Amino acid sequence: SKGPSDTSDSKSQPDDGKTVEGPRVAYSSVGDPNPWFLAFSAELEKEAEKRGFNFRVTHAQAKVEKQIADVEDIVVQKPDYLVLGPVETKGSADALRIAKKAGVPVIVVNRDIDGIAGEDFVTKIYSDFEWIGEKMCELVHDAFPADAKEIKVVELHGTAGGGNTIGMQKGLRKKMEAYPNMKIVSSQPGNFDRATAMKAMENIIQSGVEFDAVVGHFDEESIGAIQALKADGKKTGSNPAEGEIIVVGNGGTKDGLKAVKAGLYHNIVSVTPYYAGQVFDAIEAHAKGEELPEYIRVDDIVINKENIDEHMASGF
Amino acid sequence: MTSQLANEDYLLKMKGISKSFPGVKALQQVDFCVKPGEAHALMGENGAGKSTLVKVLTGIHQRDNGEIVFDGNSISPANAAQAQHAGISTIYQELNLIPDLSVAENVFIGREPRKMGFIDWKTVETLAKDILDKMGLEDVDVGEPFTRQSVAVQQMVAIARAVSISARLLVMDEPTSSLSEKEVGILFDVIRALKKKNMSVIFISHKLDEVFEICDRATILRDGRLVGEYPMQDLTKLKMISLMIGRDAESVLERKREAADGLGDRQAVMAATGLSRGRKTREVSIDVKTGEILGVAGLLGSGRTELARIVFGDHKQESGQIKVNDKPVSMKSPGDAIRLGFGFCSEDRKEEGIFPNMSVMDNMTMAILPKLSKAGVLSQKAQREVAETYISKMRIATSGPDQLIKELSGGNQQKVLLARWLCKNPVLMILDEPTRGIDVGGKSEIESIITDLADKGVAILMISSELEELIRSCDRIAVLSEGKKVGELNAKEISEDGIMHMMAHGHDAREDVHDE
Amino acid sequence: MTKKIDTTRLIRSQGPLVTLLVMCAVAACWFPEFRTYDNMANIFKQVSMTGLISIGMTFVILSGGIDLSVGSIAAVASVIAARLSGGVGLFAVLVPIIAGITIGAANGVLITRAKIPPFIATLSMMLGARGLAFIMADKGGAPVGADKTAWLSQISKADLLGVPWPAIIFVLALVVAILVARYTPFGRSVYAIGGNEEAAVMMGLNVSRNKMLVYMICGGLAGVAGLLLTSRVNSGQPTAAAGWELIAIAAVVIGGTALTGGVGKMSHTLYGVLILGIIRNVINLYGKLDYWYIDLITGILLLAVVLLQTRIAGKQAVKP
Amino acid sequence: MTSKPDAPAVETGMLKPIKATEVFRKYESMFFFVVLIILNAFITPEFLEWGTLRNTLVQVFPVMMVALGMTMVISSGGIDISVGSIMAISGATTARLYVTGVSSLGLEPVGLAPALACGVAAACMCGFLNGILIAKCKIQPIIVTLVVMIAGRGLAQIILGELSTSLLFTSFADFGSLRIGGVIPVQMLIVVVIVAAMIFVVKKTNFAKRVEAIGDNRRAARLVGINTVWVTVGVYTLCGLLCSIAGNMEAARISVVNVGSLGLLVELDAIAAVAIGGTAFSGGKARIMGTVFGAIVVQLVTIIVNMNNIPDKYSLLFKAVIVIIALWTQRKK
Numbered sequence A: 001s002k003g004p005s006d007t008s009d010s011k012s013q014p015d016d017g018k019t020v021e022g023p024r025v026a027y028s029s030v031g032d033p034n035p036w037f038l039a040f041s042a043e044l045e046k047e048a049e050k051r052g053f054n055f056r057v058t059h060a061q062a063k064v065e066k067q068i069a070d071v072e073d074i075v076v077q078k079p080d081y082l083v084l085g086p087v088e089t090k091g092s093a094d095a096l097r098i099a100k101k102a103g104v105p106v107i108v109v110n111r112d113i114d115g116i117a118g119e120d121f122v123t124k125i126y127s128d129f130e131w132i133g134e135k136m137c138e139l140v141h142d143a144f145p146a147d148a149k150e151i152k153v154v155e156l157h158g159t160a161g162g163g164n165t166i167g168m169q170k171g172l173r174k175k176m177e178a179y180p181n182m183k184i185v186s187s188q189p190g191n192f193d194r195a196t197a198m199k200a201m202e203n204i205i206q207s208g209v210e211f212d213a214v215v216g217h218f219d220e221e222s223i224g225a226i227q228a229l230k231a232d233g234k235k236t237g238s239n240p241a242e243g244e245i246i247v248v249g250n251g252g253t254k255d256g257l258k259a260v261k262a263g264l265y266h267n268i269v270s271v272t273p274y275y276a277g278q279v280f281d282a283i284e285a286h287a288k289g290e291e292l293p294e295y296i297r298v299d300d301i302v303i304n305k306e307n308i309d310e311h312m313a314s315g316f
Numbered sequence B: 001m002t003s004q005l006a007n008e009d010y011l012l013k014m015k016g017i018s019k020s021f022p023g024v025k026a027l028q029q030v031d032f033c034v035k036p037g038e039a040h041a042l043m044g045e046n047g048a049g050k051s052t053l054v055k056v057l058t059g060i061h062q063r064d065n066g067e068i069v070f071d072g073n074s075i076s077p078a079n080a081a082q083a084q085h086a087g088i089s090t091i092y093q094e095l096n097l098i099p100d101l102s103v104a105e106n107v108f109i110g111r112e113p114r115k116m117g118f119i120d121w122k123t124v125e126t127l128a129k130d131i132l133d134k135m136g137l138e139d140v141d142v143g144e145p146f147t148r149q150s151v152a153v154q155q156m157v158a159i160a161r162a163v164s165i166s167a168r169l170l171v172m173d174e175p176t177s178s179l180s181e182k183e184v185g186i187l188f189d190v191i192r193a194l195k196k197k198n199m200s201v202i203f204i205s206h207k208l209d210e211v212f213e214i215c216d217r218a219t220i221l222r223d224g225r226l227v228g229e230y231p232m233q234d235l236t237k238l239k240m241i242s243l244m245i246g247r248d249a250e251s252v253l254e255r256k257r258e259a260a261d262g263l264g265d266r267q268a269v270m271a272a273t274g275l276s277r278g279r280k281t282r283e284v285s286i287d288v289k290t291g292e293i294l295g296v297a298g299l300l301g302s303g304r305t306e307l308a309r310i311v312f313g314d315h316k317q318e319s320g321q322i323k324v325n326d327k328p329v330s331m332k333s334p335g336d337a338i339r340l341g342f343g344f345c346s347e348d349r350k351e352e353g354i355f356p357n358m359s360v361m362d363n364m365t366m367a368i369l370p371k372l373s374k375a376g377v378l379s380q381k382a383q384r385e386v387a388e389t390y391i392s393k394m395r396i397a398t399s400g401p402d403q404l405i406k407e408l409s410g411g412n413q414q415k416v417l418l419a420r421w422l423c424k425n426p427v428l429m430i431l432d433e434p435t436r437g438i439d440v441g442g443k444s445e446i447e448s449i450i451t452d453l454a455d456k457g458v459a460i461l462m463i464s465s466e467l468e469e470l471i472r473s474c475d476r477i478a479v480l481s482e483g484k485k486v487g488e489l490n491a492k493e494i495s496e497d498g499i500m501h502m503m504a505h506g507h508d509a510r511e512d513v514h515d516e
Numbered sequence C: 001m002t003k004k005i006d007t008t009r010l011i012r013s014q015g016p017l018v019t020l021l022v023m024c025a026v027a028a029c030w031f032p033e034f035r036t037y038d039n040m041a042n043i044f045k046q047v048s049m050t051g052l053i054s055i056g057m058t059f060v061i062l063s064g065g066i067d068l069s070v071g072s073i074a075a076v077a078s079v080i081a082a083r084l085s086g087g088v089g090l091f092a093v094l095v096p097i098i099a100g101i102t103i104g105a106a107n108g109v110l111i112t113r114a115k116i117p118p119f120i121a122t123l124s125m126m127l128g129a130r131g132l133a134f135i136m137a138d139k140g141g142a143p144v145g146a147d148k149t150a151w152l153s154q155i156s157k158a159d160l161l162g163v164p165w166p167a168i169i170f171v172l173a174l175v176v177a178i179l180v181a182r183y184t185p186f187g188r189s190v191y192a193i194g195g196n197e198e199a200a201v202m203m204g205l206n207v208s209r210n211k212m213l214v215y216m217i218c219g220g221l222a223g224v225a226g227l228l229l230t231s232r233v234n235s236g237q238p239t240a241a242a243g244w245e246l247i248a249i250a251a252v253v254i255g256g257t258a259l260t261g262g263v264g265k266m267s268h269t270l271y272g273v274l275i276l277g278i279i280r281n282v283i284n285l286y287g288k289l290d291y292w293y294i295d296l297i298t299g300i301l302l303l304a305v306v307l308l309q310t311r312i313a314g315k316q317a318v319k320p
Numbered sequence D: 001m002t003s004k005p006d007a008p009a010v011e012t013g014m015l016k017p018i019k020a021t022e023v024f025r026k027y028e029s030m031f032f033f034v035v036l037i038i039l040n041a042f043i044t045p046e047f048l049e050w051g052t053l054r055n056t057l058v059q060v061f062p063v064m065m066v067a068l069g070m071t072m073v074i075s076s077g078g079i080d081i082s083v084g085s086i087m088a089i090s091g092a093t094t095a096r097l098y099v100t101g102v103s104s105l106g107l108e109p110v111g112l113a114p115a116l117a118c119g120v121a122a123a124c125m126c127g128f129l130n131g132i133l134i135a136k137c138k139i140q141p142i143i144v145t146l147v148v149m150i151a152g153r154g155l156a157q158i159i160l161g162e163l164s165t166s167l168l169f170t171s172f173a174d175f176g177s178l179r180i181g182g183v184i185p186v187q188m189l190i191v192v193v194i195v196a197a198m199i200f201v202v203k204k205t206n207f208a209k210r211v212e213a214i215g216d217n218r219r220a221a222r223l224v225g226i227n228t229v230w231v232t233v234g235v236y237t238l239c240g241l242l243c244s245i246a247g248n249m250e251a252a253r254i255s256v257v258n259v260g261s262l263g264l265l266v267e268l269d270a271i272a273a274v275a276i277g278g279t280a281f282s283g284g285k286a287r288i289m290g291t292v293f294g295a296i297v298v299q300l301v302t303i304i305v306n307m308n309n310i311p312d313k314y315s316l317l318f319k320a321v322i323v324i325i326a327l328w329t330q331r332k333k
């Protein structure tokens, strides 16, 4: 990754953004202190360098109002493209209008946004969260014997209002209709954060609710749950017959992979941050005047005990 | 309607007033009446309940019992605004104006002249200037912040404010405690003028001379109870004192101290040469010897306090040198001075003296913590012993070492602060207005304590606006004027006239300089 | 001689302005875009919300208090505005402001009647109002979408002769506030209360009423800020505006107003607000800072500004 | 007897038997604690169980440590909102040395003890810096600590070299979830030791008296020879020290140091705890036991909300109400 020394170098020779010739791309990041966003941002930067783009980034610190201000500042510099990772579906939509007014085409990444493709923005590129939700549901279901009477699930969900949270919640519940023996017994906010999830889990355990499986909207939440369960003397793993609790989540972080390898974390549905290539492909295609679909899906996979070794290096 | 007749002779009638604080009955069944156009003295020892009675009258405290009839109407003011509205204007014992606003604004805040709804600043300033000019404060820049003024000027501004509120009754709780004689004179002229306009004044002071000079009648309190109401001509100083303390007055009579002899041979504990700092202190040289009491006299703002601060290391001198026991020292903070064995009792009790929310015991021992502790661990027992000793030695009226100091009366707070330094056995004790607000008995107690200290070899530097006090106790008096030392008088030369002359001389010189 | 003293005095009393000018000069040399009209308009637009809150905060701090609940109040107002945005426009504008004033009044009651220290009273209100915003939001505390066609939503997008409306609202409020602080008995009594509350009581000023007013004004302005927020992001944000109280406090203090109350100038708050806005703007224009350097640089710049300001202003009477 | 023959009508008798209201004021945070317990014994299933107490204490641990430091700071008339960032800095220092090492300096990961020592030292340095800026440069505490709060997380990220470092499967993480004898969480032990130490400090030492004096009247404190600069620095350093305990133990418990979230918003709960505990915000006496129960009360609210499956957003409201009631009952007339 880009080390501190790089930055201080570029700082010592103040540039006005014209050091690298070539199209100028600005990225407005959610800027959440979550490793995913940093990995994604680093990917974009690497890819930009590879393809000879001039790249800059602002971090919104997960605040909608800051993102709007960031985009205002960005368009003053008139970049050729704006890559927008919306903090929030509704709130960030005005960034599209600002960019449009300034004539800067927008590629939406990470999550959904309120807006019309082809009009407000060029295209949107991100994982299919509803599919991830459905997949997680399926993985939990399949971990139990087909004749299991009741599968009681605890959901530790992400930040309210986020496109990914909404997508996963929707997918999970939709798929559950197909499995009448599955039931959500508690759904608490984990806010994509390990400490929050861990506290929530501890209190759920203490409240005496019985459950067989945990679904985390992100690895951090799943790990928090695994930790809390372990401290309470409960086992997690892939074998419900031995009283192990099935933990399934979404992610692909280093810790998540480690936990899968250790056999404590049943399955992960990945949410890959490594699709900068697709983003720049889209930019280049648009620059050439090609038609683009309104949504470009980022493909995710299931990581489990069998394929963990080949994915171990991809943790973020 | 029916009580009209009875009330005609009285502007204010307080009947059966009682007020207790947790653990203390500050007032019990006190009656207090003021006639129109008179100056009425409210007398009593420290803690007798004078300020409390005033605060009950002006709505700061709510009385437990009793009745107040003012100007024919029964009133129970819930706050100061209501009392002020009813026609009572007050100067409280603890100076209470707004530090960062200008002098002019302090005089007028709450009743600023306005133009089209907006404050008319020009008029505010000219009116304020007029009022202050009349009170002999021609030199004060009314646009300057209030805090920049010396305590005495602040006191005069407070008086100016209270006087300029056209009220029926003016209450003054120790207005003169930090004034020099000139200002007191001006204040008395003002009071006389008010009396002519049929306004009444309640006057509280521990300076008996003043009371006898200006007041018509006196009400005396003791331990929160009424002793009696007397026309001034029926009283003598002695009689008044014995009424206040409830026993023979002989024990509290002030005596002139025998000047220590052989001072010339003794070594100077502290000798300062050529101290300067800004315009407040200019080239002052001063020294104090073992067992000597050096008085510092001067008009208000003459730089006495500033000098004391420099000697105590609170203000850094810009030039000059201080030697302690013949060795040059450099003091960066009061801590350094204290390590050299200095003690300093500030004139501003509230801002620089007390720790209001701490106990009497903690307040008293704060400067000697290291002495009472081992390896940083404090012995409460030792603390308590010290506190109890000084509470009885200085006759501090308190329910015990654990009472919060803010609950004590002003005079008793002052005693605690003195005790803070006395218990430290200092080498040099700097006292800035040590008897400010202390009653007659307390004053002579403190004077004798100071004398004893000096006899034991402690050097004492005492600032006081009461010349008599200086004359009674000092071996030598230095006179300051406009930041400069204008002279020094030794025991034999000390006389009121001599000092006055010097101060006045300096004062004249100042007027020349000040003409910018 | 006297003239010389006057210039230094002038510079000293204008510490925040000097600091601001220094910052602008550096930024303008470094980034050509900084000098553009669009960028300036952006900065004013962006600081308008925290700016409005800073105005209220200046009153509060001058009165010797503090208001930590402003961010939460803005969030409440934002959610209400979004909820009402589909209906009568006037309601969508008035009700959030009234809600802000009401919460401000609740602060005032806690402080003047229950005698709870302002820091704690408004801290509780900060928690409570945030909870309220969540409860009024969509399920699980998700944002409420606002009606994009309503004129409420146009406020932040439209401009008057090229000046964005939020900036106009902010500057107007500031001008009124400056007049109130300097030329009305209310304004002066705010200074008096902050300078020495006990004295203000004894001087017969109506301390309780004026303190109530101060918190109501602050709440009301926070309500307006919430309204502008909704207009800007087209949705009611229960989580938004977190930390605005700190931005506002910082702006007020950089403007030279003492947190102990009683000393300071309303107009200088503008400089504080702009300084903070420019720090953010410059970091964005630079656009090459790694994620982890942004906070550090922001903090260091802030510290530099505060140090510079205190140096210029000289040793002010800093009470603890 | 010996004293004040002519003292005013002091009724010594009245002071001795302490009034009920005074008892209430003194032990108020404990009162709330008891009320919450009783209330919940009825409404919350499984409430009166060892597990609940354990959860409470473990979860409240960082808040309590920070609140203890905050108590001293507030007692000195200041405030410290940088506590969360200091937790992050401390955790980051430990994790960097313990897990990653510093490759550019050729430094391999070191053992837990030296890493922890450095983590603690880093936090103390931050506290020290706070104190210096406040006392020496005379900048207002809320601004100084705001700067450290903002810059601190950036600094923590630079120290750590990344956003988060995992402690998963390390012996440090095992320590964080250690239960002595399988029952008593290690946090509980630390709480007992630290609280005892703090009570000793506040009750017995000159330092605490000086802190109180500075909080009550800084000007007067200087004039009685108290070195206000160093006492202030000491207070903030002590607060930093306690933050480091909070930060490292919390990191160990959740087995990750994420500089973006470690200790985030802890200052709010800590301040609320101090307020409920009855330490005056205008400075003055530090009330350690008050803060301890104050912290537990704040935490109980969260736990109760979670255990009763009440939506999280209501816990904010409950906290607000409790703080207000607490302060309202202890207000001075």
Ligand SMILES: Nc1ncnc2c1ncn2[C@@H]1O[C@H](COP(=O)(O)OP(=O)(O)OP(=O)(O)O)[C@@H](O)[C@H]1O
Pocket: B021, B022, B024, B025, B026, B044, B045, B046, B047, B048, B049, B050, B051, B052, B053, B093, B397, B406, B407, B408, B409, B410, B411, B412, B437, B439, D008
């Ligand atoms: N707020 C308070 N709380 C508790 N006790 C108080 C309070 N105010 C005054 N007292 C007590 O009431 C008594 C009367 O005090 P007061 O201030 O009226 O005395 P005073 O006559 O004005 O004395 P001095 O001449 O020293 O000013 C004293 O014993 C004092 O300790």
Ligand SMILES: Nc1ncnc2c1ncn2[C@@H]1O[C@H](COP(=O)(O)OP(=O)(O)OP(=O)(O)O)[C@@H](O)[C@H]1O
Pocket: B147, B148, B149, B150, B151, B152, B153, B178, B280, B298, B299, B300, B301, B302, B303, B304, B305, B306, B307, B347, B465
């Ligand atoms: N213009 C000023 N600026 C700042 N502080 C001032 C100013 N004038 C007076 N002071 C402060 O007021 C206090 C008293 O000043 P000074 O030493 O001149 O008075 P003094 O001779 O003791 O007279 P008194 O105590 O009777 O007023 C000092 O602490 C001084 O610092």
Ligand SMILES: [Mg+2]
Pocket: B050, B051, B052, B093, B173, B409, B410, B411
């Ligand atoms: Mg009195």
Ligand SMILES: [Mg+2]
Pocket: B151, B304, B305, B306, B347, B432
């Ligand atoms: Mg003086």
